[in-house]
Amino acid sequence: MFTCNGNVSKNEFFETNSHELQQQPYNDTYSIFRQWQYTPLANYVRTTNHPGQNFTFISYNILAQDLLEEHSHIYKYHDSRFMNWTTRLQNLQREILTLRPDILCLQEVQSDHLSTIVESLNRLNMSYVYKKKVSFRNDGCAILFNRNLFQLIFKRTVEYLQPKGADHLDRDNVGLIAKFQLIGNPNVTFLIATTHLLYNPRREDVRLAQIQLLLAEIDRYSIDDDGKRIPVILSGDFNSVPESATLHLLKNGHLNYENLSRNTLSLDDNQGIVGKVFLPSSIGITDSCQHVDLVNSHYKANRTRIFNSEYANNTGNVEEDLQAKFPDQFSTGNLTHDFKFSTPQPLGVNQASTFQEEWLNVDYIFYSGSELKLVANYNLPTKENCSRMGFIPNRDLGSDHLSMGAKFFLEHN
Secondary structure (H helix, E strand, O other), rough: OOOOEEEEHHHHHHOOOHHHHHHHHOOOHHHHHHHHHOOOHHHHHHHHOEEEEEEEEEEEEEEHHHHHHHHHHHHHHOHHHOOHHHHHHHHHHHHHHOOOOOEEEEEEEEEEHOOOOOOOOOHHHHEEEEOOOOOOOOOOEEEEEEEOEEEEEEEEEOOOOOOOOOOHHOOOEEEEEEEEEEEOOOOOOEEEEEOOOOOOOOOOOHHHHHHHHHHHHHHHEEOOOOEOOOOEEEEEEEOOOOOOOHHHHHHOEEEEEEOOEOOOOOOOOOOOOOOOOOOHHOHHHHHOOOOOOHOOOOOOOOOOOOOOOOOOOOOOOOOHHHHHHHOOOOOOEEEEOOOOEEEEOOOOOOOOOOOOEEOOOOEEEEEEOOOOOEEEEEEEEEHHHHHHOOOOOOOOOOOEEEEEEEEEEOOOO
C-alpha cells in the first residue's frame, strides 16, 4: 500500500505549500514565484493504495562561508547584515524545514559547519554521509536522509583529481554516492548521487570529464546482483547551462565531442577542436561512461583503474594498451550513457537558479528508473522574477543559489 514519509501525513505530502512559505518570514516575491507543481500522477497516487513509498527530494548549494569570505568582492552589493553564517544558517534552516525533505543533497558544505547544519534539522530525523574536496579547500558534498524511511547500504566517494586523468581530471572537485533500501521493504533499493563540478566558465571540458567519471561510478554501483539497474537520482551544482555539452550528454544520452572546441566545447571558438581522444584510455573509462574492466566482465570484476585516496589502491598497476585492446570503446569521438535520465524541471526554458554576472540555471536534478515516478516539481522562478527578488543571499534566502526540489513515488510490489 501507499506509504507516507516520516515527516508529513499523506495529505500534507500532496498539498501545495506556497501558503506555508508565505506564513514564514519569506518575502512575498519569493513565495509567489516558487510553488510545487503537481503532475497528473499525483492524483492517482493520492487516491489509490498502490504499493510504494513517497518522498521529498531537495538539492541545494548552500554557499560555504569560507568561499563567501574569500570571494567577498562578488558580494560587494549585498546587504552585509545577511552575509554572516549565523544569519544565513537561520534562513537555510527555515527554508529546508518548510520544504521537509526526506533526502537532502547539499553542496558547498563547510566541514566545520556540518554538525551544526545537521543539528539545525534534527526534527527531520536526518543522518548523513559527507565528502570533502581533496585539497586545502574546506567544503564538500553531503547527502542527508530520513533514517525512519531509509537504511544506508553503503556510501562511495568520487574524486575527480586523477593521476592518469591528464589535464581534464586535475581539479579537487568531488562527488558522493549512497545506496539505500526502504526500512519497510529492504528488497527495494535505489541510488542517490550528488556533485559540485568545476566553476571555471571557460573549462566545460573539465566538467564533461568529471561527469564522465561520475557516470562510470554510478553505473558501477547501480547494477544489482541480478544485473538489473536500480533507480537513480543525480543532483547538484553542475556549473553548466542547459545548452552546454555536459548537459547535452546528461539529458540526451549522447554527445559528439570530436569537432567541439578544446576547452569550452562549443562550435564557435578558435581554440582548436578536441579530436577523438578526450580522456586517456589508461584511466579505464570508456566512451560509454563505464569502467572497461566491469563492462567487459559483465560486472564480475572487482577493480577499476581510477584513484581514490580513501580506498585501497585496487586499480591494477599493469600498464595495458586499452586503446588497442578495445578500439571500439575508447577515443570514438562520441560519448554515450544508458541511464535515460528525466528531469523534474524543463531544461532550456527561461528559469534561473543562481546569479553569475547574469541570472542562469546551473543546478539540476536527474532521475531514472521506471519504478521512480515524478509526483511534483518545485518550480524555479523566471530570470525576470529572479531580478525582482534582488541579490542573494538576502534577508530571506541563505545562499547564492536557489534550492531544487522534487517529490517522487517509488513504486514497489
